[in-house]
Amino acid sequence: MLLFALYLSSSGQELLWPAVGACVGVYLFFHGFQMLQRKRLILNTPSSKIRSAAMGLVEINGLATGPYTMPAPITTVPCYYYRTMAWRWERRGKSSEWVKVADESLHVPFYLDDNTGRVLVDPRDAEMDIHRDFHEEYSHSLFSTHIEVPATVSGFLARHAISTDNKIKIEEYCIKPKNALFVLGTLAENPGLRVSATPVPTASHGMHSISFKMQGALSAEAAAAMESALPGIIVARNVTFAGFEGGATPREIIRLSSETPANSVDMTAQGKIAAAMTKAGINNPDAWKAAGLEYPGDQSANVSAATSPAEFDLNPKTVLMKGAHDPAFFISWHSQKDVVRALAWKSALMIWGGPLVTLVCVYILALQLDWL
Structure with missing residues (x-):
């Protein structure tokens, strides 16, 4: 010892x-x-x-x-x-x-x-x-x-x-x-x-976060279409944060930025976007299309x-x-x-x-x- x-x-x-x-x-x-x-x-x-x-x-x-x-x-x-x-x-x-x-x-x-x-x-x-x-x-x-x-x-x-x-x-x-x-x-x-x-x-999961950039501005009509297609989803434009508090009924918030990715490093974030959306259980093809992603299928x-x-x-x-x-x-x-x-x-x-x-x-x- x-x-x-x-x-x-x-x-x-x-x-x-x-x-x-x-x-x-x-x-x-x-x-x-x-x-x-x-x-x-x-x-x-x-x-x-x-x-x-x-x-x-x-x-x-x-x-x-x-x-x-x-x-x-x-x-x-x-x-x-x-x-x-x-x-x-x-x-x-x-x-x-x-x-x-x-x-x-x-x-x-x-x-x-x-x-x-x-x-x-x-x-x-x-x-x-x-x-x-x-x-x-x-x-x-x-x-x-x-x-x-x-x-x-x-x-x-x-x-x-x-x-x-x-x-x-x-x-x-x-x-x-x-x-x-x-x-x-x-x-x-x-x-x-x-x-x-x-x-x-x-x-x-107590919190789902989705944050990403997409090419082109998201129109008010597109945001309204996403909200109507996804019950419980709130879509906000030109902000890069999303989430919902655990313990309550999940209300997923998708906030989209209209900024164009400046370089290839930003473009690789698409994989993270897809992972976050998959984890959040978002399986409506319209939401994936609005995010600039190909829907992987149900x-x-x-x-x-x-x-x-x-x-x-x-x-x-x-x-x-x-x-x-x-x-x-x-x-x-x-x-x-x-x-x-x-x-x-x-x-x-x-x-x-x-x-x-x-x-x-x-x-x-x-x-x-x-x-x-």
Whole structure:
């Protein structure tokens, strides 16, 4: 321990890192109790069959099924849900780290089937523990083994206006047909969800910002046409800012500038415009045309019928979702027994290891401050 303290002293970080370590130990301790609470909640919630499940917090095991699937952006596998993320290796000060630059998540309505019945699942705001279908790094460095970037990856990066000058890491998670799932959530009355082929954003965003330049002035008639074609959209001319506050009913504001791009650098911002409009869910071709962009097409056009929709109740009375009074909502590709086992050893490791880390770091601090 003394040698470690001397090493810290020689590196000029004799107080910073032990203090950080002590805080990390405290965090691990409390996070361990949170995981223990989750474990007890799962153990205390009886598993239910869909046919006999009562309203409220339930545990259900079943196979994912549904009338529609969509292709995942990277793997293109038919799925009900996907989350695709991209990180870029960036230099921050004296060190480098992975910085998340894209996080895209969509789903089409799907059900759980346990042979006694089917229940519609609304995966929004769920804590996901599902299979990772894709994980890869790409770099243009001399020693990289992944220089060639697949077309699906290039398309995803271009849609989010991400440069490939630096090293890129891509991950994709999917829920596919016939995946066995364990769900802890609230069985509640349907708040108005209806099954359709249109993909729905799974992650909620508190603010959408769209800022861009376009060639030529936007006439009052064009702005009025866009507003009439896009309910809830406000179009303002000659201003370059847009957004809406989270928590309220989204009202998207598109503000257009009539300034002509001065150079090719400004022209490359078109990719960012398209990414922002895609993220905001603007799928009216008139809005894309007014922004000087080519409409990429409706995402629902890529949705295919996995099973005949006539076999499903497209307007079910109940939905398995995140509850207002029972906020626990967990979807896992592991069985209930495996989830409990993982929570048990992780919580024990954090509850016992956290204080140990804190004590060691406090001891190092005491050595550095000559308290011992």
